[in-house]
Amino acid sequence: MTLDVAIIGGGPAGAAAAISLRQLIPNGAIAIFDAGGSEQDAWRPGETLAPGAASILQSLGCWPAFRSAGFLESRGTRSVWGSPEPYENEFLFSMRGSGWRLDRARFNHLLRTCAGTAGAEIHYEAPLRGSEYADGLWHLQLSTSDCRARFVIDATGRSATFAVQAGAQRLADDKLAGVFVLFESAETGDTLIEAVEAGWWYSTTVPGNTAVVAFMTDTDLIREMQLNTPARWNELLAHSTPTRERLQNATAKTAPAIFAANSQSLSQMAGPGWVAAGDAAMTFDPLSSQGILKALRSGKLASFVAADYLLYGKASSAKYEVMARGEYAAYSATKAEYYSLEQRWPASPFWARRRSKP
Numbered sequence: 463m464t465l466d467v468a469i470i471g472g473g474p475a476g477a478a479a480a481i482s483l484r485q486l487i488p489n490g491a492i493a494i495f496d497a498g499g500s501e502q503d504a505w506r507p508g509e510t511l512a513p514g515a516a517s518i519l520q521s522l523g524c525w526p527a528f529r530s531a532g533f534l535e536s537r538g539t540r541s542v543w544g545s546p547e548p549y550e551n552e553f554l555f556s557m558r559g560s561g562w563r564l565d566r567a568r569f570n571h572l573l574r575t576c577a578g579t580a581g582a583e584i585h586y587e588a589p590l591r592g593s594e595y596a597d598g599l600w601h602l603q604l605s606t607s608d609c610r611a612r613f614v615i616d617a618t619g620r621s622a623t624f625a626v627q628a629g630a631q632r633l634a635d636d637k638l639a640g641v642f643v644l645f646e647s648a649e650t651g652d653t654l655i656e657a658v659e660a661g662w663w664y665s666t667t668v669p670g671n672t673a674v675v676a677f678m679t680d681t682d683l684i685r686e687m688q689l690n691t692p693a694r695w696n697e698l699l700a701h702s703t704p705t706r707e708r709l710q711n712a713t714a715k716t717a718p719a720i721f722a723a724n725s726q727s728l729s730q731m732a733g734p735g736w737v738a739a740g741d742a743a744m745t746f747d748p749l750s751s752q753g754i755l756k757a758l759r760s761g762k763l764a765s766f767v768a769a770d771y772l773l774y775g776k777a778s779s780a781k782y783e784v785m786a787r788g789e790y791a792a793y794s795a796t797k798a799e800y801y802s803l804e805q806r807w808p809a810s811p812f813w814a815r816r817r818s819k820p
């Protein structure tokens with residue numbers, strides 16, 4: 463089988479790229495290969511969709527399905543950050559307007575269904591094993607079969623599996639990770655962020671009477687504080703203020719689970735016949751709530767690079783890389799500015815690292 467475009471990874475970036483490619487090249491042979499199964503994804507963090515997603519979902523033709531999915535509208539974030547006084551703000555890093563709190567597995571499934579309806583093939587349980595470029599084609603070894611593709615979009619998320627195989631390096635800016643616990647909770651509040659000495663608390667409610675609660679700090683501090691144990695995680699929670707209060711009537715339904723959440727970018731975001739999109743190209747701090755929107759946008763941009771290459775023999779990857787690097791620089795500056803608002807714990811390693819290294 464020789465594809466026009468093989469998309470490795472079927473998260474928001476991969477699905478957006480596939481839909482957009484089928485719009486740009488209606489007869490194109492486009493396939494997504496995802497490591498996961500065909501059922502809805504297992505739970506994973508990342509449930510706030512920032513304002514601005516409506517227009518891109520409309521352009522991809524997914525808006526009616528999204529509207530009928532019944533996700534919760536979200537007006538912003540309540541923060542205890544920089545002072546003990548809580549304040550309401552709209553989305554921290556983004557434009558005005560409402561966002562949404564998603565059932566993330568259902569959202570991913572919805573996007574992949576749209577990609578399938580648009581005419582992309584979707585292959586599940588098909589992790590990429592290896593790749594080689596020869597005679598103007600990518601030869602891909604997938605666990606299920608081998609295939610050839612004229613162009614590859616790496617949408618494998620923060621592992622950037624294909625790009626790393628092609629020689630790119632993942633450059634991490636920090637060691638942030640989240641220790642997540644899900645609670646059963648009828649509370650329907652918006653997102654709450656609470657800064658404390660060792661990091662910050664994140665909590666929000668999502669469809670299905672579930673509260674998602676995470677303590678965000680650096681991986682070495684997680685180890686030092688043994689936050690992977692329920693006892694230590696609960697002890698830390700007991701020292702928080704509004705986070706603890708909103709969970710008074712809630713019951714934990716999972717053990718603490720750790721997810722990497724560091725900011726990183728690739729040393730090289732494109733090469734001959736390939737481009738990286740979404741988290742594969744760069745990851746954002748969850749504080750920004752921008753990851754999914756950025757993944758949709760960059761999946762769509764990556765589809766333009768692929769279409770330029772296939773339809774016009776034009777290499778627009780250099781332009782793509784300049785734009786992506788500009789976006790990462792702007793994000794990094796906003797992130798540094800936001801972290802520098804918190805000055806209450808000068809001796810805390812977590813906050814000191816963020817002051818000395820923007």
Ligand SMILES: Cc1cc2nc3c(=O)[nH]c(=O)nc-3n(C[C@H](O)[C@H](O)[C@H](O)COP(=O)(O)OP(=O)(O)OC[C@H]3O[C@@H](n4cnc5c(N)ncnc54)[C@H](O)[C@@H]3O)c2cc1C
Pocket residue numbers: 470471472473474475476495496497498507508509510511512588589590591617618619620621623640721722723739740741742746748751752753754755757
């Ligand atoms: C703790 C945490 C909280 C977050 N909170 C938010 C939030 O509230 N709002 C927000 O907008 N963003 C949030 N994000 C970020 C957001 O989840 C990501 O930015 C977004 O999922 C990126 O989409 P993607 O399609 O690029 O990658 P992913 O969603 O990671 O999808 C990658 C896909 O590639 C597949 N894959 C991986 N390896 C292979 C392989 N070798 N072969 C084939 N397939 C493969 C995976 O199965 C997966 O389906 C958060 C992230 C973290 C870590």
